Amino acid sequence: VIRCSSIHPDMMTAFFRCTNCGRTEEVNIDRGRIDEPTSCANCKLKHSMEIIHNRCCFSDKQIIKIQETPDEIPQGETPHTVTIHTFGDLVDVSKPGDRVEITGIHRAKAKRVSSRQRAQNSLFDTFIDVLHIKKASKNRFGSEDSKVSKDSEYYTSFEESDTIQAISKERERELKELSQDPDLYEKLKNSFAPSIFEMDDVKKGLLCQLFGGTNKKFSKSKKGFRGEINALLCGDPGVSKSQLLQFVHKLTPRGIYTSGKGSSAVGLTAYVTKDPGTGEMVLESGALVLSDRGICCIDEFDKMNDSTRSILHEVMEQQTVSIAKAGIVCTLNARTSILASANPIGSRYDLTKSVVANINLMPTILSRFDLIYLILDKPNENHDRRLAKHLVSMYSRDPKRSISEPIPLDLLTDYISYARVNVHPKISDEAAETLINNYVEMRKVGQDSGRRNVVTATTRQLESLIRLSEALAKMTLSDTVTRDNVLEATRLINVATQTAATDPETGIIDMDLITTGHSAGDRKRIGELAEAIKDLLEAKQKRASITYDQLLKDINEQSSIPVKKRDLPTVLQMLSDEGALTFNKKKETVRPI
Numbered sequence: 001v002i003r004c005s006s007i008h009p010d011m012m013t014a015f016f017r018c019t020n021c022g023r024t025e026e027v028n029i030d031r032g033r034i035d036e037p038t039s040c041a042n043c044k045l046k047h048s049m050e051i052i053h054n055r056c057c058f059s060d061k062q063i064i065k066i067q068e069t070p071d072e073i074p075q076g077e078t079p080h081t082v083t084i085h086t087f088g089d090l091v092d093v094s095k096p097g098d099r100v101e102i103t104g105i106h107r108a109k110a111k112r113v114s115s116r117q118r119a120q121n122s123l124f125d126t127f128i129d130v131l132h133i134k135k136a137s138k139n140r141f142g143s144e145d146s147k148v149s150k151d152s153e154y155y156t157s158f159e160e161s162d163t164i165q166a167i168s169k170e171r172e173r174e175l176k177e178l179s180q181d182p183d184l185y186e187k188l189k190n191s192f193a194p195s196i197f198e199m200d201d202v203k204k205g206l207l208c209q210l211f212g213g214t215n216k217k218f219s220k221s222k223k224g225f226r227g228e229i230n231a232l233l234c235g236d237p238g239v240s241k242s243q244l245l246q247f248v249h250k251l252t253p254r255g256i257y258t259s260g261k262g263s264s265a266v267g268l269t270a271y272v273t274k275d276p277g278t279g280e281m282v283l284e285s286g287a288l289v290l291s292d293r294g295i296c297c298i299d300e301f302d303k304m305n306d307s308t309r310s311i312l313h314e315v316m317e318q319q320t321v322s323i324a325k326a327g328i329v330c331t332l333n334a335r336t337s338i339l340a341s342a343n344p345i346g347s348r349y350d351l352t353k354s355v356v357a358n359i360n361l362m363p364t365i366l367s368r369f370d371l372i373y374l375i376l377d378k379p380n381e382n383h384d385r386r387l388a389k390h391l392v393s394m395y396s397r398d399p400k401r402s403i404s405e406p407i408p409l410d411l412l413t414d415y416i417s418y419a420r421v422n423v424h425p426k427i428s429d430e431a432a433e434t435l436i437n438n439y440v441e442m443r444k445v446g447q448d449s450g451r452r453n454v455v456t457a458t459t460r461q462l463e464s465l466i467r468l469s470e471a472l473a474k475m476t477l478s479d480t481v482t483r484d485n486v487l488e489a490t491r492l493i494n495v496a497t498q499t500a501a502t503d504p505e506t507g508i509i510d511m512d513l514i515t516t517g518h519s520a521g522d523r524k525r526i527g528e529l530a531e532a533i534k535d536l537l538e539a540k541q542k543r544a545s546i547t548y549d550q551l552l553k554d555i556n557e558q559s560s561i562p563v564k565k566r567d568l569p570t571v572l573q574m575l576s577d578e579g580a581l582t583f584n585k586k587k588e589t590v591r592p593i
Helices: 169-179 184-191 200-211 241-251 306-310 312-318 381-396 409-422 429-448 459-475 483-500 520-539 548-558 565-578
Strands: 008-018 024-028 049-051 057-067 081-087 101-112 120-134 231-235 257-259 270-274 281-285 295-299 320-325 328-333 337-342 371-375 581-584 589-592
Touching (some): 169 409, 184 200, 184 409, 184 459, 200 231, 200 241, 200 371, 200 459, 231 241, 241 257, 270 320, 306 312, 312 320, 312 337, 409 459, 459 483, 520 565, 548 565, 548 589
Parallel strands (some): 081 120, 231 337, 295 337
Antiparallel strands (some): 008 024, 008 049, 057 081, 320 328, 581 589
C-alpha cells in the first residue's frame, strides 16, 4: 500500500421529495447510478422531485493505491500500481507500508470528456472493488494483534486481516516450550542467516534489533523513550553486509530496503502531490514513514547526501518526521529501527585512522547508532580455509538438501512476533545495580588511562545497554531483565561500539571519536601544534609567505614528536579562523598577518 485517501461519504440510498405535494421517495443505487424519478407518482407533475441530502443514506468509501512488491516484479519492468476502492468496515484497515493480498471485483469505468458533459471517452479507468483484505505473510513476523489492550501500539480492530496473529493455543505452547530451551540464544543465532559464515556477534546484535526493546511511556507526558535499536555495519567490501540487510528485510512485515545514492530527503520522509481525483494537495509517505514499527534498511549509507542524512537525526532519536510544506504542517510517526551499511572512504578500512576518518559520516549521526560493527577482512589461513569450505559446500551440495536450521523460518518469525507484541520485560533491582556498575566501569576506563578529559561512555551508551538488555530478555519470553542479560548486553556493546571508538594512536577507548570526530589526544596535539606554529611565525621578522614543507621542517627541528603534513590543514584552518594567519591550499603557502 503506497497511498490511502481520506474517507469520503458514498451515497447508497437517495431520498427525493416532491416540491409540489411533498410526497417522498427513496431510490437505491444501481451499478454506481441513481435514477432520479422523472415525475411525482402522486400529483403527476414532471421534474418536480428534488434530492434531500440530509435524509440520504451514505457509507464510507476510501480509495487506496497499491504497488507490486519488489520480489514480484518481472525482470526489467517497473512496478505496476492499481487503484482499489474499499467500503464500510474495510475502510482504514490497511495503512501505507502494509503488504496486503486483495480479493475483489475488477471493474472498468468510462472517462467523461468533461465534468459538465455526459459524453464519455472510449478510454476506461480500471479499479478493484474490495471484498477482503489479508495482511499476513508466513515468512515475516507480524506487528499487529487484536487481542492486546486498546492502549497498545500493536492493537488492530480487524482480526481477520492478520492470520499470523491468530496464533493457536497449540502454537503458543510450542513457542513457550522453545523459550525454555537452555541453548535458545545459540539456536536463534544459528537460525539467523544460516548461509552466512560465522559473524556470531553481528548476528546476535541484529537479533536484538529484531526483537527490540520496550517502548516506555510515562503517565504525565505522552512522550516516552524509544525501544528501537539502530545498528550500523561498516567494513571492507565483500564481507556480506548487504546479505545481512536483505535477510533482515525479508523478515520484517513493514520495512523498506533502500540504497543511499538512490534516496532523496523527500523520498525518505514524505512528499506533497496533487490528488488526481480531487485536485487537493495530499501528503504521500516516504520510506521512513512506511517503515513505521518495522526496520528500514539503508545500503551504501556513506554515499548519501548530507542533506538526506540530516533527516535521520530526528527519526533516530525522537521517532517522528516533522513536515511543513504547501500549507500542510504535521508530525508523522516513524517508529522505525534503522539498519545501515557503509564502506570506508578508500574502499579498504585503514586501521591507523578512526571510524569517523574512515567513513564519510558526521559524528552527530554516528553517536545515534546503538551498535557500530566493524567487519574487517583480515587474511588468516585457518579462517580463510573454513570460509572457503563453507562457500564451496553451498554450491556443491545437493540443491534439495538446504542448510540445516535449528529453528525453521516460519517458527522463528512466529516467535519474534509473539515476543514483540506480548512480552514487555521490566528491569529487576539486581539488573539495575549491574547496569549502573557497568556504566560507571565504562566511564572509569578513561580515568585509568591517566587522561582526565577522555570520555569512554556517554548516557547514550547507557540507554543502549538498557534497550539491548530488554531485547535479550524478550528472546527468552521473560518478564524481567536479569543480571545475565545486562552482562551479555555490555559484552555486545564492548565488542561492537568500543572497537569503533578506540583511538588508533594510543589504543585507548575514547567515545569523543564517535561524538565529535576527534579523540582527546588529537585535540591536545592540535592545540600544541597551533601554539608552535604561532611562535614560529612570530619569531620570523619578515612577513613573507612560507611553504608547507619549510614550515614542517622548522617545526620538526624544535619538536620531539614528528609532525606529518596531513595534520597541517586542520591546524591552519583553526588559526585562520582566529585571524592569526592566511594560507593558500593550492600553492601550499602560509603568510602571517
